[in-house]
Amino acid sequence: MKQKITQNLEKPIGPLADRMRPKKLEEMVGQEHLVGNSGILRTMLITDRVSSVIFWGPPGVGKTTLAQLIAEYTKSRFVKFSAVTATLDDIRRVVREARELHSAFKQRTILFVDEIHRFNKLQQDAFLPTVEDGTIILIGATTENPSFEIISPLLSRTKVFLLKPLEKKDLQKVLQRALTDKKRGLGEDDLKLDSEAGELIVSAANGDLRTALNILEDAAGICKNKNITRGLIEQFLQHQIIRYDKKGDEHYNTISAFIKSMRGSDPNAALYYLMRMLEGGEDPKFIARRMIVFASEDVGMADPQALPLAAATVQAVDFVGMPEARINLAHCATYLATAKKSNAAYTAGESALSDVKETLNEPIPLHILNAPTKLMKNIGYGKGYKYPHNYQKDELKGTQYLPDKLKDRKYYKPKI
Numbered sequence: 001m002k003q004k005i006t007q008n009l010e011k012p013i014g015p016l017a018d019r020m021r022p023k024k025l026e027e028m029v030g031q032e033h034l035v036g037n038s039g040i041l042r043t044m045l046i047t048d049r050v051s052s053v054i055f056w057g058p059p060g061v062g063k064t065t066l067a068q069l070i071a072e073y074t075k076s077r078f079v080k081f082s083a084v085t086a087t088l089d090d091i092r093r094v095v096r097e098a099r100e101l102h103s104a105f106k107q108r109t110i111l112f113v114d115e116i117h118r119f120n121k122l123q124q125d126a127f128l129p130t131v132e133d134g135t136i137i138l139i140g141a142t143t144e145n146p147s148f149e150i151i152s153p154l155l156s157r158t159k160v161f162l163l164k165p166l167e168k169k170d171l172q173k174v175l176q177r178a179l180t181d182k183k184r185g186l187g188e189d190d191l192k193l194d195s196e197a198g199e200l201i202v203s204a205a206n207g208d209l210r211t212a213l214n215i216l217e218d219a220a221g222i223c224k225n226k227n228i229t230r231g232l233i234e235q236f237l238q239h240q241i242i243r244y245d246k247k248g249d250e251h252y253n254t255i256s257a258f259i260k261s262m263r264g265s266d267p268n269a270a271l272y273y274l275m276r277m278l279e280g281g282e283d284p285k286f287i288a289r290r291m292i293v294f295a296s297e298d299v300g301m302a303d304p305q306a307l308p309l310a311a312a313t314v315q316a317v318d319f320v321g322m323p324e325a326r327i328n329l330a331h332c333a334t335y336l337a338t339a340k341k342s343n344a345a346y347t348a349g350e351s352a353l354s355d356v357k358e359t360l361n362e363p364i365p366l367h368i369l370n371a372p373t374k375l376m377k378n379i380g381y382g383k384g385y386k387y388p389h390n391y392q393k394d395e396l397k398g399t400q401y402l403p404d405k406l407k408d409r410k411y412y413k414p415k416i
Contacts (some may be wrong), residue, residue: 003205017210019184020174021065028069029170029209030211031062031163041066041161045073052131052138054116054146054155059162060208063141067112070139076108077101083118091126098136109136116140117149124151131157165207170204174209175216186220196230204237251282257291258333262291265300267337273414275326275334284325288314290331301414303343348412355406362403 012082013019022028024256025035025042028126034041044050055063064080071078080096098109111127113119130136131154142149146160178185193216204213214234217230243337254277261269277287292310299306307327309332316328371381 010243011086012120013271013360015214016178017213020213022069023072024060025069025073028062028065029173030166031066034066034161034163041070046072048074052136052158054140054142054150055163056142056144056146056157056159056160058143058165058207058214060205060210061163061166062209063163064112064114066138067110067141070137071112072111074108074110074113076110076137079109079111081111081113081114083113085121086113086123087124089128091123095126095130095136098130102135108134109140109201111283112139112141114141115143117142117144117146121151124154126152128157133353166209167207168202171196171205171207171209171212175201175212176253178213178216186217189220189226189229191220191223193228197228197233199236200230203233204233250280252294254280254282255287258287259290259294262333262337263341265337265341267334270333270337271330274329278322278326278329284317284322284329285314287329288317290334291329291336296338297346297394298341298343299339300342300345302340306339342415344413344415348388350411353412355409359405361401362405364403365400368401 010287025045028035031039033039038044050073055066067080068078072075077098079098083092095110101109108227116124127136127138131138138154139149140146140158140200146155150158157295175193179191180185181187197219201212201215204215215233216228218236219232223229223232256272258270260272260278261267261273274287278284278320281349288310291313292307295306295310313328313332317325320328366380367382367383367384369376371377377383386396386399402409
């Protein structure tokens with residue numbers, strides 16, 4: 001009985017993804033630009049010159065792991081926060097404890113804030129004094145662009161490190177490590193992972209190591225004959241969820257890729273990004289509105305039918321609804337991508353707007369002003385105006401419509 005209790009206590013506990021978290025830099029996969037032999041983060045650790053940093057990257061690429069490794073290598077006190085649940089009082093308490101610890105023992109505190117972009121301005125402000133004097137080494141992790149989500153004073157006091165999605169070989173390496181590691185992984189279970197099953201896990205993970213290990217662990221729990229097959233993995237992935245945040249970077253990145261693909265006359269890429277947005281839950285009306293703008297900005301006078309079609313697509317989306325409306329959106333995206341392009345109308349408008357802002361209220365030529373009163377007529381309003389329908393084109397030559405200061409401006413320069 002005693003032996004069984006000992007075995008149970010020694011059995012790995014916690015999720016596989018957490019158990020397989022690297023304990024030293026040599027176990028890290030990917031992020032060579034940071035932790036490789038010449039990586040800046042490795043250099044900072046070796047020379048013990050760690051400063052406040054923000055790790056920016058997609059989920060499951062090592063942001064939390066790197067924070068814990070920094071704490072381990074620098075022998076600092078490590079405090080972990082989640083910006084989802086932490087309050088301003090929590091921040092003040094940790095700051096107070098960090099000051100006391102530093103004053104008494106000269107020990108630094110590393111404060112790791114997961115999803116730091118969720119902290120409001122007041123909460124972020126609370127870090128400034130202790131980050132400034134070095135009492136706290138702040139490590140923030142975010143999946144959102146720090147330029148938009150982190151206040152400027154805090155950004156100026158931190159270094160931003162970009163973490164990249166893990167490559168196929170990195171995910172495969174860790175999956176194999178998890179299968180053979182008897183202490184932290186699944187090595188005691190003597191499992192086999194079919195090559196096709198491994199490929200499917202890697203594809204589904206999309207650069208996210210945590211997702212890959214979670215799929216592996218779930219499959220290991222129900223596999224028969226200790227063999228993890230492609231069919232088994234497919235059961236877990238009957239509806240793979242696309243990583244898409246309708247208010248975050250993926251939203252802006254994907255719509256940008258969609259627009260640029262249409263602008264570059266690549267209907268295949270345009271359709272791919274369109275369906276990627278729809279599958280991720282993007283509002284179809286948002287996509288349709290963007291195509292209305294594109295129809296005038298990028299197609300313009302090269303194909304005047306583009307705008308009516310885009311406008312009709314908005315109506316179709318509203319009338320038909322999803323999922324069938326994706327057919328209307330695909331129709332419009334294909335048309336816009338293959339249409340001839342001209343931004344002449346758009347650039348003309350922007351040039352005119354620039355002159356409006358620079359010249360403010362230039363006097364409008366009197367001859368094109370209405371004269372509804374006798375006084376206005378007496379001072380020259382409408383004098384000499386030629387009603388174009390009553391004249392031949394050559395008789396109207398030289399008629400001025402722009403203000404005197406701008407009379408020679410040429411905004412519209414057709415490219416077709």
